[in-house]
Amino acid sequence: MIDDLRSQLQAVEDWGEVLHVRREVNPRFELPAICKKLEADKALLFEKVKRYSLPVLVGLDNSRSRIARVLGTDDWGLTPRYLEAILSPLPPTVVQDGPVKEVRITKNIDLAELLPVITHYEKDGGPFITAGVVIAEDPGRRIRNLSYHRLQVMNKDEIGLFLQPRHLWNLYSAKEKEGKPLEVAVAIGLDASIRLAGATSGSLIPLGFDELSIAGALRHKTVEIVRGETVEVMAPAKAEIVIEGEILPHLRRTQGPLANFTGTYGDTWEGPVLKVKAITHRKDAIYQDLLPFTPEHHLLLAIPYEPVVYQAVKSYVPGTKAVHVTPSGSGKFHAVVCIRKDHEEDGKKAILAGLNSCRDIKLVTVVDEDVDPFNLREVEWAVATRFQVDRDLVVISGAIGNELDPSCSQSGLTAKMGMDATRPLGPRERFEKVRIPGLENIKIQGYIEP
Ligand SMILES: Cc1cc2nc3c(=O)[nH]c(=O)nc-3n(C[C@H](O)[C@H](O)[C@H](O)COP(=O)(O)O)c2cc1C
Ligand SMILES: [Mn+2]
Structure with a gap:
């Protein structure tokens, strides 16, 4: 039962997702530099910090799927x-x-x-x-x-x-x-x-x-x-x-x-x-430390936002399956919305509802249910193969933005954009994703040495 930092750290350790740094590090710049250099989605436990007896834990929550696992979901x-x-x-x-x-x-x-x-x-x-x-x-x-x-x-x-x-x-x-x-x-x-x-x-x-x-x-x-x-x-x-x-x-x-x-x-x-x-x-x-401008920081901002975007989009598009506010969009600005498309206009409706749901959201990318919205490589693939800019792009100017976004105007205005990367309704064979039969059942441990 995870109910404090220790029980969570133990679980993450059992999943093999804690890296131990045993060498002494300086709390000024050296420790954060090691975190950046590794850019791992593993937690980092610095066991010896110069002049201090307390260990320092960074990045315990730097993976969305691990946070989900900690909470018993996916x-x-x-x-x-x-x-x-x-x-x-x-x-x-x-x-x-x-x-x-x-x-x-x-x-x-x-x-x-x-x-x-x-x-x-x-x-x-x-x-x-x-x-x-x-x-x-x-x-x-x-x-x-x-x-x-x-x-x-x-x-x-x-x-x-x-x-x-x-x-x-x-x-x-x-x-x-x-x-x-x-x-x-x-x-x-x-x-x-x-x-x-x-x-x-x-x-x-x-x-x-x-x-x-x-x-x-x-x-x-x-x-x-x-x-x-x-x-x-x-x-x-x-x-x-x-x-x-x-x-x-x-x-x-x-x-x-x-x-x-x-x-x-x-x-x-x-x-x-x-x-x-x-x-x-x-x-x-x-x-516990949080290195600003890392996935951990962005996930703490993004995850509490997702229900707000999800509720807003779902009220317009009942087939809404998931919302992912991406860490790489600074945890506030970019959302991927995954929908089951029932009407041709659902993609554009999801864009407008998503952009309107939070002041900070300035890009909404809409994908079909065969695309994993939590895998940004798949999302980009959908944009590459299902999106045409003159047909599927929505641009809104002069919306209220986030004053911390350096690209906002001095008066805090921002433009917003939506990309409808869903397939048109009707025959969809052209868009079918390739697959290898039996892939889901392969247990890789049996094939390669650890
Ligand atoms: C890592 C991190 C640092 C934050 N730093 C600040 C801050 O310095 N000042 C601030 O007003 N909000 C900051 N925030 C945002 C607020 O903590 C956050 O919006 C919070 O939910 C506000 O709570 P409230 O609705 O009870 O006011 C930060 C959020 C995170 C995740
Ligand atoms: Mn409050």
């Missing part, structure tokens, strides 16, 4: 599972104690001494905690919220945050107006269900929707939560590390830049500051 089942988790959430359960409390530090906190926080890219403003899920509560309104934020270690006990005007920002500004700090817990070292839940947002998940209940439903097991030592905020009892503290009112400091999901540097920003009051962790804690 590529095709992941989006429906996600939608079901949003529609039938499973709330967390309060426990009195948990492994994350094995070590409790409330005095002389020194973040840089304790945690192997990584400096990833050349022009990054410093070391950033990139895999921390920020949890905040408003007990009066019975609200709990989870979200990811870039967390810059500024000094011994201060962390800078980048807050876009979403839920955490909303909770923080309400407190700030009263001149009070906002208490938070930052959880690091989590299984895929909580990580995905932390990255989920949008109209289906309004402020007050506890994302931990999405995590519980995703993994079919409630998340156990435990109260903070110094803050009235609950955090996963089986996290590896929890940082407790308060975001101070009326204080902004220059932070950044940090390589963002588009693979470009943003500007510096004036962000609020989290004053750390305590750190609790497991005895032999594993520090």
